[in-house]
Amino acid sequence: MVGDESTTDDARGRGILTxxxxxxxRGEADLSSVQSxxxxxxxxxxxxxxxxxxxxxLVERLSERDRKLVFEKRFGxxxxxDAFDAxxxxxxxxxxxxxxxxxxxxxxxxxxxxxxxxSDERAASVDLDLTYHSxxxxxxxxxxxxxxxxxxxxxxxxxxxxxxxxRELARYFDDVADARRGIDDGRIQSKVTxx
Numbered sequence: 001m002v003g004d005e006s007t008t009d010d011a012r013g014r015g016i017l018t019x020x021x022x023x024x025x026r027g028e029a030d031l032s033s034v035q036s037x038x039x040x041x042x043x044x045x046x047x048x049x050x051x052x053x054x055x056x057x058l059v060e061r062l063s064e065r066d067r068k069l070v071f072e073k074r075f076g077x078x079x080x081x082d083a084f085d086a087x088x089x090x091x092x093x094x095x096x097x098x099x100x101x102x103x104x105x106x107x108x109x110x111x112x113x114x115x116x117x118x119s120d121e122r123a124a125s126v127d128l129d130l131t132y133h134s135x136x137x138x139x140x141x142x143x144x145x146x147x148x149x150x151x152x153x154x155x156x157x158x159x160x161x162x163x164x165x166x167r168e169l170a171r172y173f174d175d176v177a178d179a180r181r182g183i184d185d186g187r188i189q190s191k192v193t194x195x
Contacts, residue, residue, distance in 0.1 A: 016051045017044065052097070059115060137163040144172050 012019075023029040024040050031037045058067075075083040098105045110126040117124050135157045141164065143150060150158070150172070158164045 016047050137161050140164075144168075 017025070020029060021040065021044050024031065024037075025044075029040075031040060075086070078086075095105060098108050106126070106128045109128060110124075113124050113126050135154065137158065140150065140154055140158055143154075155169070158169060159166075
C-alpha cells in the first residue's frame, strides 16, 4: 500500500511472487517480448491460485507456534505501519477475490471467523454492514475546501486524478501540517468509510 516496496523486496525471499514478478507488477521489468510478458502473467496467476488453495492446509495444519512466530515475531519486527499495511492488503485482495466469485463476502467472512474460532471451542456471530460511498473529485475537493481531513484512500484517489493538480494537493498537505503537525494517513481503516 504505502512505502518503498523495492527496498524491502531486495532482502525478502520468494513468497507467492518472485523478485522478478514484483518488479514486473511495479512496472520495473523490461520483458523481452509479448510472449515473455504473457508467460510471466500466467505464472503469477497460477501461483496465486495455488497459494489460495494452500490456505486451507495452513489453517488446518500449521502449528499455532509456527503461526505466532510469523505474525508475532516477524510482523512485530517490521517498522512503522508495514505490518498493518501488509495485513490490510491481504484482506483487500481477498475481498476483491471473493467479489470475483459467485460467493457473498459476508458468508465467507462469517465462515472464516468461525473456522478460526473453532480451535478455541467457540463460535462467533458475524454481522457485516457495508455502506458504499462514491469517490468523486468534486466531493473530495469540497472536503479539501472545508479543511476536512481525508483518508489515505481519498488522497490516493485525488492524486491519481487528472482533475486535481499536485500543487492543489500540496496546499492541502501544508494546511494540514500547519493545523495538526501531521496528516491522517487513513491507517485506521474504519475512517476510510467515514466520508
